Amino acid sequence: MSACEFVRAFADGLSPRAVIEATLSHIAATNPRLNAIVTLDEAGALAAADASARRWRDRRPASALDGVPITVKDNILVAGLRATWGSRLYRDFVPDEDELPVRRLREAGAIILGKTNVPELTLHGYTDNALFGTTGNPWDPALTPGGSSGGAVAAVASGMCTLALATDGGGSIRRPAAHTGLVGFKPSRDTVARGKGFPAILGEFEVIGPIARCAEDVLAAMDVIAAPAWSRLMAEPLTPRPRVAYVSTFGRAPVDPFIRDVIEGTIARARALGLDVETLSPFTLADPLDAVWPVVSQTGVAWLLERHPGWQGQVGSAIAEMEAAGRRLTARDYLDALDQVAALCRSFDALFAQYDFLITPSAAAMPWPATESHPAVIDGQSVGPRGHAVFTAIANALGLPAISLPCIIPDGALPVGLQVIAGSGHDGWLMKFAREYEGRLFTHRWPNVLPGV
Template identity: 50%
Template sequence: MAELWSLPAHALVAGYAAREFTPSEVLESVLGRCDAINPSINAVIARDDAAARRMARASDARWGAGKPLSDLDGVPVSIKDNLLMAGLPATWGNRGLRDNVPAHDELPVARLRAGGAVLFAKTNVPELTVQGYTDNLLHGPTGLPFAPELTPGGSSGGAVAAVAAGIGPLALCTDGGGSIRRPAAHAGLFGLKPGAGRIPRGAGFPAILGAFEVAGPIGRDARDVETMFRWLGSSVETATTAPRRILYARHFAGQPVDPKILRASDGAAEELRRLGHEVVARDTFDVLAGIDAIWPVISTAGVAWLCDSDARINETAGEAVQAMARAGRALSARDYAGALVAIEALRLDYQRAMAGFDLLMTPAIAAFSWPREKTHPEVIDGQPVGPRGHAVFTAFANALGLPAMTLPLAAPPGGLPCGVQLVGMQGADELLLQIARSWPEAR
């Protein structure tokens, strides 16, 4: 029999129902896995084993009585460190919040607890979750389980490293500019950024990215990601997937992409065609280039506001955050309003460009994982790039409030995994999940 820590959530629930094993036994297997591998990857930064065991024993009793609370009852789930969970530190990767232990759960965390999920750990993030790699002065860098010297990206780097390592089958994360989708690609996982408003937020840290940032699930199995989304959000049933017309953009505005990632993405387009979808490929898609001027305004203004509002954060923040705060302070209200106006113009341009298509497909990442102590790859396909050069494909979906999902692509022998991103129109979260369910069989 496979190790319990290696099983997907739906297999755990089936085992509980058949009385093959209990939530307590699964939790001990996951905690043992964490003890064995976390020292090398630094994915989990806080645990409360006693509280987790109490949750697991309560789930044992519910399954024994045949009265589980949900399809997540007894499933170990980790929580990203920028989300509040009662009884465990919520540090946001900042030294000034080292001793910040909330007494309440943020809304999506409370929803998981209400469903009987075993909330057992917090996972590492870059400071204030505004970087595309995972390192901070409080907890240090995170590495991938199959390549501990390499970054899993960010900001959900700790979460994807944990799930990929078998430290829980699911993680609750956030995505403000690609923070679910890019790390999921680096780790070979499924990651869903829900559309705006689909998963309620509140009772957490200040929303410095506004409506850009949403909560969503990451998992090794698409069915598990769908189960978690449906429990957390206002989900509706939709018809089975009919053939869709998909626009496949290989580049955005000619920005560089690793050739191996492009080849893998081309293969994914062929897989979608074999599934019956029509895929129209374009080498470059220029309509979204404006996001490069929008996202920095929103993010740096938010960081400046937060640092000026909380002395604990301002006095202890690392240089990268301080630089963002300085840039944000140099902005005016007119700059911020201009960014909001530009978002609406981008929305209209995107709708026009997507006329006749149901979905947009892109590579999820422009570069493979890089050394975990570095902020970003400096060169992609022979071209120098800045800090967001690896992240060109994802932020527009946040700005427009669109659902988007990473489908993993298997690593070639001796290589690293990557993924493709599917972006739907408003309300198409379920369509993305339906396509994802077919993805393991397609590959």
């Protein structure tokens, strides 16, 4: 059941306690295969469910999420629950207060089940770390669900929770959602206030957003975690005939042929429904970002580890390499990167003056083996660590709202996601578009996660 279906059932007498008991039973059967939830708070979840049940009996629910089971990504702080950020640096850290979106969810009556797995410092496109190990994709546990929100999407797609609170610093919500057949939403910069949390090594590029199985649930989550700004964003009416630009790839970046075919089929259906979609090719506006991204992430790692004397031996080799590269960069390099981002903003402002939405694939590659950091080859071409991630980081750099929506695919195929990006502050347009075309262009299917079923 979706979050909104649960709430309607609670209003009709379904007990949140029964839902959480069933959910915990399902987690016990499913999580050992996937390794999605790394810290489980059974006692806290049951106590919160009892409190929710009392509110529903009194016909006084706290919100449209009261009683709904959710998980929180392990780089977001939840009071009393270990927050490791996937690193041995924080293996024993237990915060004493909630990060602001968590507090808002708790006050709204949502049931916090626990924390979901991440790669170390949430800086990789797969989900594995030295503390908890590898997370598998519910569609095939031998494959990755992506990263860095791999544990979050694995939990939602497998039915271990209904909603997941996650972060997106370069596509960390959208690409994993694409790999698991979910809806993953990255809000505009500053839409979801965070409060106190881990050091912001990606600066303003990283935001908090929800992962769900349908647009209705994303809307319900945003209404809680982005209040009061969200009601103002949703008040903006969507034009009856939005102008859409479609880009099959950035520059010459390779895309898996199956993804390319699925997206092309979705675009054809969109045009058949009357959407005004213009193909832009070649598309090189985002090319300068390739030089920006390493500067931001590597300097962020070097800055963080400088605050941890004796960090050597406590982080993985990939993080150590990023620290060494970041230490060699200068303030001039960082300011030059920010200057390139400002130029990109001007270019994309001009693009969104012509179009309401930009459509791309969410990811350039299908899921790869779960223990490998990235696919080395896409469509016969060698690629680097972010070859699979070429489409998503532009929305982070420019602070734009973006969503990954699960495409209609043949039976037996792994999921494919389509990314839609809107201009700055047009989160409401984006969600109205997703809601309007859900079911006609986008769908959800359940993977079989229990052996023998």
